[in-house]
Amino acid sequence: MESREGIEQTAAAWIAKRDMGPWNESDAAVLEAWLAESVAHRVAYYRLNAAWEESGRLRAMGGAIVATAATPPIDEPAAGGVRKQRRKIFALAASVLVASIAATTVGYLWPWGSTYRTSVGGLTAVPLEDGSRITLNTDSELRVKLASTERRIELGHGEAFFEVAKDPKRPFVVHAGNKRVIAVGTQFSVRRDRDDVRVVVTEGTVRIETDAAEPVATRLLSAGASARSGAADMLVQKKSTVEIEQTLSWRNGTLTFRDTPLADAVAEFNRYNTRKIVIQDPSIAAIQVGGIFRPTNVDLFVHLLEDGFPVQAAEEADRIILTSK
């Protein structure tokens, strides 16, 4: 008797062949004959074929959904695509391998620790000796020093997600400008763009200390909280798990938007690409977009915009100009 594995393999091969071609009537006839041979063949084929067609709906939705999002009642997101710049993906996948690529120690500049950097569009995991793990997003830089009394991280700029190994004797302290985010064993992300510091906590509790205030202002954030602050102010919001997951979807190499103003979405894309998108017409900045995108696949994003919104894109060598159509 044929094995289930073997049958599924053959059924998948038929679907692949039909998908990629060449495909003619005699192929169709051979497939028909194979299907007629046994119920087991049909079962495997029906099942795989159903999943294959299901996956194809993503393409259809990608186009259709951005288009419908323009009309407010149906606010569904668009599906995102894989980037065209293949090289970068592999860099991204390979970055799991990590440290050797991104980590450069610059001991002479900094009297302590190691410096880790990512380029625009980069994503890197940094495992630390204490068992903690840092995921570094695009265009970021941080320095690490594991001392006996403190695990000190300095976020120069960019964004990082921290999975902190428990060690009550050595707090894990992320310095971001005049803020210190202090954890013992927990998971959180810190994003810094000069004075603008954002913290999202996914597990446990962290304490944020701000130097600017006298005395030092402290604030506790627990799982599900999201804080955004300038030099002296701080806005804390409770977020749902879904929202948190969306905010942190960059860890999986995706950008997730949900009713996001075009201006914000564009700003996000621009973090990951040297070729920037520029919105020239303020009238289109507030258009709400949604969807899951590969951050480096700007082309797909722009095409979907053009398809579904009164937006026109003009591609220049180093930037893409969006105007109202």
Added chain:
Amino acid sequence: MTESTEQWFRREILPHEAALIRFLSRKWLNTNDVQDIRHDIYVRVLEAAERARPNAPKSFLFTVARNLIVDRARRDRIVAIDLLEDIDALNVLIEEATPERRASGREQVQRLAMLFDCLPTRCREVVWMRRIEDVPQKEIARRLGIAEGTVEKHLVRGIRMLADAVFGAPSKGKNRREGAHAEDEANHGE
């Protein structure tokens, strides 16, 4: 035009796969066994449906599952008591095993996008280019710097993995992801 058996199977049976897999997984730890049994159950269901469509497809599916489990337990001489107990519990399970609730458009898109995350990197690349960007096989081979035959191999593999991701139990997703990452690393040198 009357509905084809394929359409019927897709609409009435496949949506219960996650529940079925969850149940079978409690009995057989080996994923291969679970998939083999799942396949055998489907074969029996389809055999019957091709003669006459059952009135209550969901209960029919689980009845077939129950009978097959009993057969198999006998054949393998596994007469574990909890197995038989669970078979009685199956009656309850049938009621619980509702098909996937209607997901909103947004959830569907997210779920679909997640499916691709279940695939190993190279495989995902190939499937994505074929499925979403509609890139010809030759062009995929050129872009990735691999043979056309390899493109096909990745696609065949992707088709099979997608089916598990679409219909299978969600709890398995994590393992697949981990597997995928392990492979990413292995493929790094390609």
